[in-house]
Amino acid sequence: MTETVVTRFAPSPTGYLHIGGARTALFNWLYARHHGGKMLLRIEDTDRERSTDAAVTAIIDGLSWLGLDADEPPISQFERVARHREVAEDMVRRGNAYYCYATPQELEEMREKARAEKRPPRYDGRWRDRDPSEAPADVKPVIRLRAPLEGETLVRDQVQGDVRFPNKDLDDLVLLRSDGTPTYMLAVVVDDHDMGITHIIRGDDHLTNAARQTLIFQAMGWDVPVMAHIPLIHGADGAKLSKRHGALGVEAYREMGYLPVGLKNYLVRLGWSHGDDEIMSIEDMIRWFDIADVNKGAARFDFAKLEAVNGYWMRHSDDAELARTLMAERDYLPNGSILRQKDDAETLDLLTRAMPGLKERAKTLVELADSASYLFANRPLPMEEKAAETLGTGGREIVAGLLPALSAVSDWTVASLEAVVRDYAEKEGLKLGKVAQPLRAALTGRTTSPGVFDVLEVLGREESLARLADQS
Secondary structure (H helix, E strand, C coil), X not given: CCCCCXXXXXXXXXXXXXXXXXXXXXXXXXXXXXXCCEEEEEECCCCCCCXXXXXXXHHHHHHHHHXXXXXXXXXXXXXXXXXXXHHHHHHHHHCCEEEECCCHHHHHHHHHHHHHCCCCCCCCCCCCCCCXXXXXXXXXXXXXXXXXXXXXXXXXXXXXXXXXXXXXXXXXXXXXXXXXXXXXXXXXXXXXXXXXXXXXXXXXXXXXXXXXXXXXXXXXXCCCCEEEEECXXXXXXXXXXXXXXXXXXXXXXXXXXXXXXXXXXXXXXXXXXXXXCCCCCHHHHHHHCCHXXXXXXXXXXXXXXXXXXXXXXXXXXXXXXXXXXXXXHHHHCCCHHHHHCCCHHHHHHHHHHHHHHHCCCCCCHHHHHHHCHHHHCCCCCCCCHXXXXXXXXXXXXXXXXXXXHHHCCCCCCHHHHHHHHHHHXXXXXXXXXXXXXXXXXXXXXXXXXXXXXXXXXXXXXXXXXXXXXXXX
């Protein structure tokens, strides 16, 4: 019987779900879905001073917004401390770990000696084979792994290939502190084993940890999960990702107006590819994703490309669905109050009808809300400087000349309205654009908008004529 693939995403709740973490979660989720398995969520909250409930909530909310919900309720690492301690003590009984009574002073002397000899600090194994009966009475011991002293530890990595670590560089690491709390290394291994994790997909900053954790798995006689260490994300300039590059929380991208599908499409292409395909649906991602295709080199975050991908998904969204999404997300958008000027039902109706023209130019929901603002503006319309200039340099005369012809239109449709405006332009010897621009300015207060005939139709006869009369 084929083993069910089980992946995990294991963030520390010390802050928001940052964009690199979101990509790691996405890769785990896709790999699990591709193989018909499941992705689990583990909150690594053993650092009680830095872990917060607010951060846990932010992480879970961020994953949910992205559509990357775990397949089982999240597991708290802190709540499993007793189990971690049990395993450490079991390793002592097995002879694969031991109690170490080295004092803080002794450990500092080891570090000083290493510095003097210009070598990395290593525990010297002084309690590795000593009888605990020799232990000083006033020292609470730690439990250390009895790591192999010779040979090497092999990490067969799905991304990095075979990575070999000389065992002399992997000293007898601490598993259980003197206060009975587990170290990160022990807790991760025990949790991965108990959760049935088959594949560990995480950042390549954990590659050295993989060697140490492999030793712990082996000491317990447990199967070592398949490992895949993915390169970190850099900025467009190749430097380490910072806030100016896009190292922000997922909630920041939500506030910037990105769609979950657009952000996922962009993130999946950071370090992974499927031929030359840039645009991928969720179904495509699940069908195509394989961790072995992840690049070894660091990916570069590019806001311009993210906007382009998101713009594609906005243009190709169903109009009614996009209008509903915009309404649902308005409280997260800096300009979302635009969409609270009118009754919700009326707002949704206007957005849906106007959406074909609105979505063509917008790359984010913020831009979409901004471009829709003319729909909800109160008369007299506030005018942008260029729009006022258009009306002040002969535009009002054109609007005044058009008004009687438009007032006579009973069939208020794009086709009828366009025919009237074209007829007026022809009679006056004007190009259509010369007539459309003042119309646009009078109707929207701006020089850019969806097609002016679409604007007229969506605003309706009464509101359109009233706005034009204000400027004639």
